[in-house]
Amino acid sequence: MSTHASILKHPLRVRMFHYFLVLSFIPLAATGVALFLKPFTEAAMNMLMRVHVIAGMVLTLDAAAFFVLALDRVVLFTKRAFTFGLNDVKWFAVLGGYPQKFLLRKKVPVPPMGKYNSGQKLFGACILVGGILLIGTGLSLWLFPHVIPHALAKAFGDIHLIAGLFLTLFLLVHIFLGIYMFDDFKAMFLHGRIPYEEAAEVAPLWVQGEIVALTDRS
Amino acid sequence: MSAEEYQYIENPMSVSRREFLSISGALIALTALPAAVVRRMAVKRNDYIRARTAGLYKDDTNAKVRVSHANQGVSRLYQDFLGNPLSEVSEELLHTRYIDRSRAMA
Numbered sequence: 123m124s125t126h127a128s129i130l131k132h133p134l135r136v137r138m139f140h141y142f143l144v145l146s147f148i149p150l151a152a153t154g155v156a157l158f159l160k161p162f163t164e165a166a167m168n169m170l171m172r173v174h175v176i177a178g179m180v181l182t183l184d185a186a187a188f189f190v191l192a193l194d195r196v197v198l199f200t201k202r203a204f205t206f207g208l209n210d211v212k213w214f215a216v217l218g219g220y221p222q223k224f225l226l227r228k229k230v231p232v233p234p235m236g237k238y239n240s241g242q243k244l245f246g247a248c249i250l251v252g253g254i255l256l257i258g259t260g261l262s263l264w265l266f267p268h269v270i271p272h273a274l275a276k277a278f279g280d281i282h283l284i285a286g287l288f289l290t291l292f293l294l295v296h297i298f299l300g301i302y303m304f305d306d307f308k309a310m311f312l313h314g315r316i317p318y319e320e321a322a323e324v325a326p327l328w329v330q331g332e333i334v335a336l337t338d339r340s
Numbered sequence: 341m342s343a344e345e346y347q348y349i350e351n352p353m354s355v356s357r358r359e360f361l362s363i364s365g366a367l368i369a370l371t372a373l374p375a376a377v378v379r380r381m382a383v384k385r386n387d388y389i390r391a392r393t394a395g396l397y398k399d400d401t402n403a404k405v406r407v408s409h410a411n412q413g414v415s416r417l418y419q420d421f422l423g424n425p426l427s428e429v430s431e432e433l434l435h436t437r438y439i440d441r442s443r444a445m446a
Contacts, residue, residue, distance in 0.1 A: 333349070
């Protein structure tokens with residue numbers, strides 16, 4: 123096998139979805155935290171609320187478009203995110219070997235993973251559930267707060283706050299590990315492909331079970 | 341991106357037809373059901389508004405006097421005391437002015 127062989131890991135429509143997700147979720151997280159803490163003047167808070175609503179609309183349209191135009195990718199992602207097995211238990215037992223690598227400079231054996239490791243799967247499941255909750259509650263509170271019963275509006279507000287804070291904390295870890303896995307970072311933001319050798323090392327189950335050569339399909 | 345830049349792709353058949361239908365069905369149900377529940381609750385919440393509107397219309401239909409200018413009591417009040425609509429006395433007694441209470445309420 124050529125050392126220059128590469129796999130298309132993130133097709134263009136996935137990257138497009140991710141671009142808009144980055145453009146919308148980072149402002150949403152920043153303005154959401156500011157709206158929660160209220161550190162600025164009333165006029166500034168109103169402006170932040172407008173930014174939050176606009177970014178929320180971008181996120182909603184992005185998610186809806188991806189759901190409709192790339193349902194196969196959504197299904198694949200959901201399947202992977204919600205498939206847990208013994209390997210995942212073993213992965214969580216050593217936390218993917220990251221603390222040992224970062225803190226002790228030690229490499230510990232990690233069970234073989236698929237396209238996503240167990241931490242990414244957990245993140246994916248939280249993104250899926252949390253994202254649906256955030257969009258659903260946010261849209262309801264913005265579009266028709268006057269017709270929602272008071273108790274339900276209060277529950278929606280609480281769910282929106284908890285899911286938002288939870289995903290914002292997760293986002294920080296995601297950004298850190300995303301940049302740490304720099305080839306994957308470049309694949310997601312630039313060209314979509316990662317070196318075959320690296321994929322075979324990091325995600326052997328994915329390469330063995332789900333990857334096909336382009337020539338095999340023709 | 342041209343096909344020459346990568347030699348491998350994910351097998352598009354890595355999800356079976358059964359898995360595709362069940363997962364996409366579950367996702368659609370998970371997003372559509374809460375929307376239906378919220379809609380039902382919102383509609384139910386407006387039931388009392390509809391009932392009150394219907395009651396007001398019913399009262400109006402049954403009322404002998406349905407407009408203020410046909411109300412003999414009001415006509416007599418103007419005749420004996422207020423003078424005419426928008427008179428100085430009626431302005432003072434019947435009209436109010438806007439007071440911004442938003443700061444007090446906050």
